[in-house]
Amino acid sequence: MNQQQIQTTIGEIVRGDREVFPPYLYEAYQSTRRRAPQLALINVPLTLSELTGPGHAISAITSEDADLTRNAGTGGEAVGQRIILTGRVLDESGAPLPNTLVEIWQTNASGRYLHKRDQWPGPLDPNFLGMGRALTNAEGVYRFLTIRPGAYPWKNHPNAWRPAHIHFSLFGPTSLTRLVTQMYFPDDPLFFQDPIFRSIPTERARQSLIATYDHSITEPEWALGYRWDIVLRGANATPFEKAEGNA
């Protein structure tokens, strides 16, 4: 990876582990400037409200729709490099989290989202919605069949391009396990200039957002394979470390 650093102002306010979670204010990502809170987060006890959560109930009512190459319902198949994307959802102790809803969304192969606000001239694909969902199985494993998303330009800075990524949203078993994040692909040459990726504070934590190419996941004559595990806070979660400077 290009080790060039983005020069930016980094805010003090962080929710959770400062080695893992990005600061709210990361000025190189311009949209943080008016939206990042400026006052210390409040340390509160973990009550039943935090130690329960909607994941259990939502999982029970969701149908599976994990084939993004065909779920547009057109009868046609999405254009692009087919990939199988699989991995485990674990808690901090390594225990698998079964029956957990995983919602994903992404661009098509040309880097275009099917969204009215995405108007850059990458072609749309009538056979690709770019959204899917799956439940983890008893071993905590999710599996999607999709196409590899493309990179796309955005207006954050001159000639800014987002590295190819897939958005992930997970509930997990409690309110504490809620996570929305993005999964990236190995060796992407665009990481060095992407403030969203680089807002993750440490190299180890950034690497954990990058999937691994895994030939054992591929299907011959059909699809390539990537593996990406996700670690959520545990069932026995303790409060986050006291926020610095939060008297």
Added chain:
Amino acid sequence: MSSLPLTGSQTVGPFFSLGLLYPAAQRNVLANPQTAGERIRVEGRVLDGAGVPVPDAMVEIWQANAHGRYNHPADQSEAPLDPDFTGSGRSGTDEEGRYWFDTIKPGRVAFNDQIKQAPHLTVTIFARGLLNHLVTRVYFVDEPSNVEDVTLQCVPEARRATLLAHRETREGVTVYRFDIVLQGVNETAFFNV
């Protein structure tokens, strides 16, 4: 116990409605005609540091039923479950930054064996420009038990009002208004959880 590093958070970006707000994924209406409890609408705006509405935010809520019981295996209280209530909501914001939920006022859930919490909703906010989600609570301004709520008392007194939803009645419907201010004057108190 070995401890794996957690997976970091990233913004939902500007296009999340594609994956998170398609019709079957929106849950603005939590109560059906059989649900027990006092019908309320909870609504408000998400505002940025310049007071500008945030049109690309998502607000999720989680709450107990009218009897004060969460629909979750970790809540083993004697209060009954309500088969007509899950307690989970998800709303996008519109061009004016507005979100809304039609729900019921939650009952009081336990804080510990001795005391109960004041009625509240757990609120989670996502948006373009939020690299990590924000967590807070909605309390009800006309609720006497607020003064004994341990979590609310953790919030510095000067900021406590930012967690109080204000009651009004509109065409016979009880409406609690709760604006979420991401930054600046009257910034909502967010929690480190």
